[in-house]
Structures are given as structure tokens and as C-alpha cells.
Amino acid sequence: MANLTLLQAINSALREEMRRDERVIVLGEDVGKNGGVFRATEGLFDEFGAERSVDTPLSESGIIGMSIGMAMYGLRPVPEIQFMDFIYPAFDQIVSEAAKMRYRSGGQYTVPMVIRTPYGGGIRGGHYHSQSAEAYFAHTPGLKVVIPSNPYDAKGLLISAIRDEDPVIFMEPKRLYRSLKGEVPETDYTVPIGKASITRAGKDISVFAYGAMIPICLEAAKKAEEHDIDVEVVDLRSLVPLDIKTIINSVKKTGRAVVVYEAPKTGGFGAEIAAIIAEKAIEYLEGPVLRVAGLDTPFPYTFEHIYMPDSRRVFEAIEKVINF
């Protein structure tokens, strides 16, 4: 065990997998010599060389398009998109090609590829260094979408993603990169994709979230405790596949639900969670399903801390549902 930041856990997962399997290759903008602008790939260039830790020309579509070819040939590419906000030039390659390759070729070709990308706010990055674009990808059959919220899960989920036979969008909460430390095994281990984790068990209300919103929900839960409200915090960890059973069981138990995400509220993935609850557990509900989310505006600069859900706002939603 080592006490690592989330960033170090990612780095460790990449290193372990590259040592274990020579088919694993990282590529992207500044990932080689520079070790990535966040340093997620630091040291890989020195250990594995320029052929496996590849600085590419500046084209996201090229990075993903080339990775698809590599994966079709049998490699395990792990492309990095420097910020999730810059994934859009590669959108066509991701949704039209990577997502559909297995299906459209009757399984002849597959794209075992992990697109790593830092997402979310909290670093004063404004419009284009703060976005949470999970909803686009979770609505695209053929892709998996995985979002860790702590160093242990980050390493274990990333290793699972690299070993997965399908394309995975692996979203890294950049706000937690260095601010969150945790015990992480030094050897390799996996955390299964598709299983939510009950980060905090509770009986009064369920709060569903993922990624950088988890610490905020835990803070809100603490506050709620002071008001004698026992909150269950469910860390979804993977949006596709989604652990619907755990969601429904939690709602059956608590009868109340709040969904938290930092992307713009309208059409965000939290809407899907609410819709599933309204579909499958309506008879257990004792109040509305509230969503605490980003605003329906582009991500701002000066007012970023107001834009983003915080524990106060989550707590207020909890109170509202409880008092309904």
C-alpha cells in the first residue's frame, strides 16, 4: 500500500499495465517527454520509450482515429485527450466509429481502447477547461463511461478499463487529481466496471453522484447528520454499464432521492437516473427526485464556485426532499 493522490494512482495504473502488457500504448498531446500537462503519464516516456509513450500531432480526431486502428490490430491504446473540452473534434471518430465497430462488423473488429480525459470544474479553467461531457457519451451505445472518485478506484477501474474488450471513456476528476489522497495497493488489482459503490450507507435518503461530486455529497451528508438525516451516498463509478439494481435498491430502502452532477442540468446524465427511478421505483418514493447540477449556461470563469454544486446546495436539496 502507498498513500497516493488520484493522479499518482492513474500514473501507477498506466505503468503497471504497460509493464504487464506490451500491447498497451499511451498517446496524445504532450503525453510523452512532458509527461502530460497534468503529469499523468510522467515517467512513462523514460521507461517505455517514444514508441509507447507517443507525442502526437495536435489533432484529437487523429489521436482517436489512429487509436481505433491500433486497437483493431490488437494493441491496447490509451489515448489521452488533454481536456475533455477538447474531445469534440474527435466526436465523430468516437461515436460513429469506435462505438459501432464491434456491432457493425459482427464482432470481426473490436476497439479495446481507453480514452483518458480530465473533466470538470474547480481549477479556474473557464468555458473550455471545465466541462463534464459524460451525457454525450453515455447516450452512445457501444461506449462505456467510467468515472472514479478516489485514488483506489481510479487505479482499479483504469486497469479494468485497459483490460476491457470495448471502448471506454475514462473521465478523471481533475479537481481531485492532487487534492485527494488515499491508500492504493502497489501491485495491480481491478475494480469491476458496472458496479456502483455505497460510499456511505444511510436510511433516510439516497444521493447519487460520481467523480468530483462524491466528496461534496459526503460533506452534505455530514451536515445532514447534524440535522438527524441519515444520508446514503451512492458512487455510481460507471454510467455505462449502469448499476441499476443498486440504485433501485437504495431508493426502495430510503424512499427519497437526490441526484448530483456538475454538467448543465438539462439533459445531463442525472436526468437518466431520475427517469429510471420514476420508471422503476415510483411506488417507493416519498418525495420528488431532485437534481443538483451545473447551470444551463456555458461554464463560467469568475463565478465558477457559484456555478458548481457545493455541499450547501446538496444539503438544501436533501432537506427539501425530506420536508416534502
Add this chain to the structure above:
Amino acid sequence: MANLTLLQAINSALREEMRRDERVIVLGEDVGKNGGVFRATEGLFDEFGAERSVDTPLSESGIIGMSIGMAMYGLRPVPEIQFMDFIYPAFDQIVSEAAKMRYRSGGQYTVPMVIRTPYGGGIRGGHYHSQSAEAYFAHTPGLKVVIPSNPYDAKGLLISAIRDEDPVIFMEPKRLYRSLKGEVPETDYTVPIGKASITRAGKDISVFAYGAMIPICLEAAKKAEEHDIDVEVVDLRSLVPLDIKTIINSVKKTGRAVVVYEAPKTGGFGAEIAAIIAEKAIEYLEGPVLRVAGLDTPFPYTFEHIYMPDSRRVFEAIEKVINF
């Protein structure tokens, strides 16, 4: 009044607006001399010339990127994306640029542009000529998303969209292009963007849908009538802005809701409708909010008619909610 197909109504809207306002320009692949592969721009080349009915090189990003510049300069470009499935190479220009231009420039620059694009299944187009990508755009603040379901609305909404000061994704249900006729005024008129229409009033259950799903929902409503179920069909017409009041009022009245859309179920825009109901009208609900939607697979070829929601499936959902 003339009895026009939906396609003719679109063509008529374009022609009227081009006559009225020389700032209106259509551009895209095959839109000029050929009049568009569906013939939506037929005749415009002859009437308005190559400068206003512009065949572009084959690049969606170029079409949209150039349109943004044109709009910033004061024109009213109406770019066509030949099939919505091919909009993804322009995704970055749409979500990063068009959607955010007004906000990020403090209103200095605006992008009054209408992206017209045929969407949806029913023409044996397989993976890449059948998609319904509204959820991606409806989750992007700064864009409006408008989807007509009949010739009258098509013309009136398109004229509104062209006169709108913000970028509009105007999705045309290609399945209804020629199969649906209706009375359409020959002169110009507008249908306001942001108002749903109650296509069929009813008291037992509300069905929310848009575009090509409307005729199917009406069919299902008819069938339900035979079973003494009085269905209200609400045609949303515009997803952004969304007419939340009409949705909530309808649910308050009927106490039951089904949402119908043809995009993949998970993360589709229907989830947002369900979530809004679960948030704002939970106390009126007498049953679950069910969704009838496309499957969570790429759009198929041979089994397209099974993939797509049909009136049977909608009727079954209605029955289930009623019998809950």
C-alpha cells in the same frame, strides 16, 4: 392555403425567407444545383443563384464554421447537414463555438444560424442515415433545438428559427418528409419556438413526444380510445427552450405520463422529460413515468421496424401505466 408535404413546407419556408431577406443564405453538400438529396432546397439555386444557394466542399466542420462567420457578420445562414448522422465532424464548431459565442463575447457577437438536418429512422438507412441526435444538442446551453411534426409547424417553426437571434438545430423528421401532407399558408407566418402543442387533448394519461413519433402516438391514442382510455398527446415541438408549464399542467390533469422518442433510450431527451415530472409533479403521479424509445444499440438495418417505437409499443406502455 396549399396542401403540402412536410418537405414542400420546408422548401416554401426557405423560399419565402430568401425572398424577404437577402441575408438568408443556404449552404451545404448538394444543396445547390441538385436541390439537396431530399430536394428540400429545390429551385433555390435557380431563383437565388449560386452565391445564396451554395454547394460547399465536403466538410461539415467547414459548413458550420463558415456559417458561424457569416452569422457573425450579419447574415442569416441556413446550413444543411445532409443527414444528422453526419453532424459529428461539426460537433466542435457547434458546441464549442456557435453555442457559446454570444455568452463568451458578452453579446458582442451572435450566431443567428439555423442548422437544418433530416433525422430519424424509417427509410432503411441503417446505422448512419437514421440517427436522432437531439439529446446531444439539447444538453448544450446556447443552442435551441426545434423539431416539427407536421407541414404547418414545419414552415412556421423554420421561419421563426431563421428570424431567431440564436443558433437553432432544426431537425426534420425525414420519415414524414413525403408521407405527411397538410394545409399550409402560402404566405409567411410563424409558429413560436418554445411552445408545445396539445395535438390531442385527453384526461387519462399524457403522452409526450415530438417529430416523427407524433403520428405514432396519435395512432396509439386511437387504439387506446377503443379501450376507453382518453390520451392526451403533447407535441413538444421545441426541446430547448422547453415548454415545461404545458408538460406539468398536462401531468397535473392526467396524473400519468409516457414519453416517446426514437433515439436510444439511455440518456435520451425523454429522460429529461421524465426527470422534470419526477421533480415537479411527483405528487400528481398515479403510476410510473414510462419511456418508449429506441434501443440501446446502434440503429440497425434489417430490424429497423422493430427497433423503432411503434403504436403497439406506445399503446402497451399506456396500458401498463393505466393498470398500475
Add this chain to the structure above:
Amino acid sequence: MSSEIIQVLKEDGTVSPLFKKETDLTEQDLKKIYETMILTRVYEERSLKLQRSGRIGFYIGCKGQEASHIGSAYALKMDDWVFPAYREPGVLFLRGIALKTMICQMMGNAGDPTMGRQMPCHYSYKEGNNGSVSSPLATQIPHAVGIAYAAKYMKHKIVSLTYFGEGSTSEGDFHTGLNFAAVFKSPVVFICQNNQWAISVPVARQTVSESIAIKAKAYGMPGIKVDGNDVLAMYQVTKDAVERARNGDGPTLIESFTYRLGSHSSSDDAARYRPEGELESWEQKDPIIRFEKYLLSENILTPESIKKIKDDAEEEFTQAVKEAEKVGLPPLETLFTGVYKDMPESLREQMEDLINEQKRLGASEDNSMAFPL
């Protein structure tokens, strides 16, 4: 250099003596190439008939471009990879696919290895290292580069070749694909089938560069313009490029200057936009007629053997259709399988619901309309 056009086989059917002396193509090879061209032409004519009679939903063809893709693909080894667009059925024939399989693909039935999931002419053929055709244009170009990078990394001495139209050179993926290949010195051959049209848009509206070949200069790779209706030139130029690639000397862009003798697809009518006389003038340059003249003049083929080749192709097609038409629909489950390696729970639920519904109510009505273009 880049705007010169390379030709070996003249329109009158004669061949430059130098080529004859130096070529490695045997009589056997020439016959094989010719037979594949004929099969491809027959495939087209007959498929269009199937489409018109409603037995397949759509067809997109390559009439006039047989030399362009068959000549070039013949320069590959079997373990090389091909990423076609949609006008290269001849490549599949060369790589040994069964005709019946292709027809089943077009019919979208259970004999289609991709289980009726895609439109007609969107083949996948892994056994032949032939990629999976998709509709979005130019997307295959970076894939070809990735394959080449991977192969080089794994020290496999293979080459990856990709086809695309001149219209597709306007897409970003053309740019990015060629640039990545050049920067990584990957073993890729890029073949642009410049058939003068992108649906209704002429090449002059696509680019005003001197040629397509000259675009290679933007990436620091050689660019060569070839007479795409000259099957021998296509072979030779591609062979040279393949060798360069295999020897580690990097990618090449080949512009095959050719012509789409048909409409864009079974849904299009080129008469709407094609200038008068253009089709007729290009029909004079039909690559099959030209090659035939040569083969006849060299006594490699006779009028009789030609007739037999054509008859055999027709017969083969007739038989294959017969076989294909016996095949039923794919199992309904295939609508749901293969989205992922393992089916997610939520999709399994959708599958069970739908299968139950179809059992309860009978099969859904198929009221899809015909594909419009």
C-alpha cells in the same frame, strides 16, 4: 511532378515497351485481374437489377472504377490490410470473399456475417484484412494509419492501404490521417479515387489545388497522379508505393484520376447535374474495354475466352443469389448482441421485453420506406 499523369496502357490498348519488359505481372496475373474486373462489373449490373426489383434495398457502385481499385489492390500481399470506402467490391473478390456472403450482406439476412446490421455494400471482411465499411466519409483514413503504426510497432512487415473519394479529401480526417502517417513514417498507401464527382458536386467545387496528388506536399510525402482507368499503371504505381512503405520509407498519396460512370447510388440520378456529353466521353475510356484490347492483342485472351469469363461471372452471380435468397432473417437476438462483448443488464432487459412483445403480438409491421439517395 504532381500534376503529370502516369499512364502505361494507352487508350488504344497498347502498352509501353518498358513496362512490358519490367513488369512482374504474369499472364496468370493479368487474367486474374481481368476476371475480377468482369466479376465486379457483373456484380454491379446485377445488383442494380436486384435493387430495382426490390430484392435489395440499396446499391452503391463502381462502374468505371474497376481498374482503379482492382489494379491497385492487386499490388498487395494477402496479409496487408485494406480500408476501403464503399466503391471497392473488387478488393473483396481479390481477397477471396464468397459472392454469396456479399449478396447476403446486401440482403441483410442471416448469411451476412454482420447480421443485417448495416446498409447494403457496407461489408466487413476480417479474414481478408479488409476493414469495416462505414458511411461517414474519410473516417477510415486514420484507422489505416493506426493499423500501420501497430504493425510497425509489432515488427510485422505489412502495409496498410486505404481508399477514399476526392470529395472526402475535404474532410478533416483526410488531413489528419495523412499528417499522422507522415510524421510517424507509417507504412500506408493512400489512394484517392478522384472520380470527378461527390454526389452532385464536381471536383472543381471540392478543391482548386492543381491536383489531388499535390496535396501530398502538405504532409511531406510523395504524391502521384495516375490514370485510374489504366489497370496496369494503377498496379505499378501502387506496387512501388507499397514497396516503399514496406521498406520503411513511409507513406504515399496516389491520385487515381478516373470517373464514376454510374449515378452516385441506386437512389441518385446523375442526369440532374452531369454536363451533357461528359458521360459519353468517359465511356470511351472504359477501363475494361481498354484492358480487353490489350489482352486480345497479346493473345492472352480470345473473344471466346472473354465470353466464357463473362458468362461464368453471370452464372456465378445467379447461383449466389439463389443461395442467398434461401437464407432467412438473422435471429432477433442479433439486434441486441455485440454492442459490447458482454450484454449490459439494461440491454438484456430491453431484449427480453421486445422478444416477449413480438411473441405476444406477432412481428412488428415493416413499413420502412425506400432509401432516398
Add this chain to the structure above:
Amino acid sequence: MSSEIIQVLKEDGTVSPLFKKETDLTEQDLKKIYETMILTRVYEERSLKLQRSGRIGFYIGCKGQEASHIGSAYALKMDDWVFPAYREPGVLFLRGIALKTMICQMMGNAGDPTMGRQMPCHYSYKEGNNGSVSSPLATQIPHAVGIAYAAKYMKHKIVSLTYFGEGSTSEGDFHTGLNFAAVFKSPVVFICQNNQWAISVPVARQTVSESIAIKAKAYGMPGIKVDGNDVLAMYQVTKDAVERARNGDGPTLIESFTYRLGSHSSSDDAARYRPEGELESWEQKDPIIRFEKYLLSENILTPESIKKIKDDAEEEFTQAVKEAEKVGLPPLETLFTGVYKDMPESLREQMEDLINEQKRLGASEDNSMAFPL
């Protein structure tokens, strides 16, 4: 042609006699250009200090590239349009923006016309026909083309000029923008600031073409490579291109061969990846020093007047910061306004909820972290 490099002002500060004879630049112009270069350099040094002391969150600079963008922008008329990337503050100075406005933008306060919505250095300045800077690279290139198309359509005789880095030439939007401009013969001037680096990636990893300028051949437009540290050559070459464009002769690609003397941004440390000695060798070619030598030798400026220009710029900056720091935060409503012309009901609800919440609970805590790159 494309790989030759055009230079007018030699590194020793002498100028070709031909240029001197033919240039239309007056002493007044030369002074104005110099002053703008100095102001730009001062702006950079002082902004970096503001960043380090935490008074602005981020800065991205142009040290070494002053000649490149100021020389070229000087060739425009005021009603021409500019679509900058993010290393062109000097263009804004030329177009008359108030220094205070720029500093308020960096501070994201109420003096920022864009109301603190974007990161520092992402200016919008419509009064000066200067586009809205965004982070996604190369997206502005097609916008510049659209502006030019629109202006031509409306018979306005204006030109549109856009800047981008050499790294950005790898993006699809570079390709598509240049191609559209050439096909439509739009009046656009494309200036690639080839500063040798894209964050940590050297130009050799970006492209292996002979030059950036040669990429023009792919689009059938002229491509010219200029010494980007030579302000006079930048002016002249751009002027010629602007005139061509204005006369209806279509677009031009200009490669400004220059160097980023600083790190990528306030969050980057170029020492991690820059080869030893490279910076030092380029510092010798500092465009300001070179131009100064010339102006001194021509007696257009004296050491005293230079000192005064520098002091004035420093003082101007000091004053502007003072003013800017007096300005408060933008009103909270501006978080919600301007997403659309008219605010949708659902957003109004979000606004009201949030404003009430802030009233009830006090302002949210600002615990954002520093920008990492």
C-alpha cells in the same frame, strides 16, 4: 519558393535599400509599430507578475512574437477583421482597445465587457472587428472564411485575417478553412505563427512537410514563409496578401517563422522540454532589439525617446491596473444572461433559485484551485 524565407530587416538592424525605397511606412508608422511592440512586451512582463502575485489567474503570452503579429496587423485597415488565437494582444492595442479593459478581462471583473465569463487572455473586441478568442484551437479559421464570404457577398471591400499556431495546422479546421477560402476565393489572409512549439511538442513532431508555407499548395493558394522576427517583412508580406485579397484574387497562407521566448503559459515550464541553448540562440533574434537597432540607426528614435516610450508603457500599465483593481465583480445575474437573447423560463428559475440561495446563505465559498497549465 515556399521554403525560401523572406527577410527585409537583417539581424544587425540594416534594411534592404529596395524596401526602403518602396515602403509606404512613414516615420509615424514606424514609431507607432515600435510603441505597440513595447507596450505588448510590457503588458506581458507585468501581467506575468500580476499572475505570480495572484491578482490574475492565468496568463498566456507572446514574447518574441511581437513583430509577427503587430507587423502583420498593421497592414490592415480598421474595417478589416481579425480572428486571433491567443498570442496577439498587440492587435488589440493597434485597434484601440483600452488597456484597462484588457486587464479587467484578465481579472474577470465587471470592467470586462465579457463579464468574467472566460479565462484570462480570451478577449472579444467587436468595436475593433477583433473576433472572440476561444480555447479550442483552429476553430476561428473557418469563421474568418465565413466573414470574408459574407463581406464579399455584401460587396464590402474588406479583408479578414486570422492567426493560429503551427500546432493548430494539424487540426481539421485548418484544412477545411483554407480549402473553403480557396474554393470560394474569399478575401482571407491566414497567418501561421510558427513559434516552433505547441506546448511541449516541437514542430518536427507536428509535420514533416518542407515548411508550413508549402501547405498552401494543397489548397491552390500562394504560400509564403517570412522571418517572423522581422517586423518590416511581416508588414510587407501581409500588405501584399491583403491587397491581393481585397482585389478579389483570393486567400494567401503566410508562415511567420518565429519563436516563443516564454513558456507556453503561466502554468508551464518550458525548461522541462526545451533543448539546451535553443532559447538563448533565439533571444539573439529578439524582434524588438532588431527593430530598435534600425530605428536608432535611422535616427527615427533616440535612446532617450526609447526610454520614454518604455517608461510611458510601464506607467500606462500601472495606472490601468490601479483602475482595474477598483472594479468589483460582475453582477451575479451575468452568470445567467446572454446564453440566449431571451432567457428561457428554466434558466430564469435557476437564476432565481441561486440568487435566493446566495441571499439566504451568503456567498458560496471560492475554493477553486489554480489553473495547472
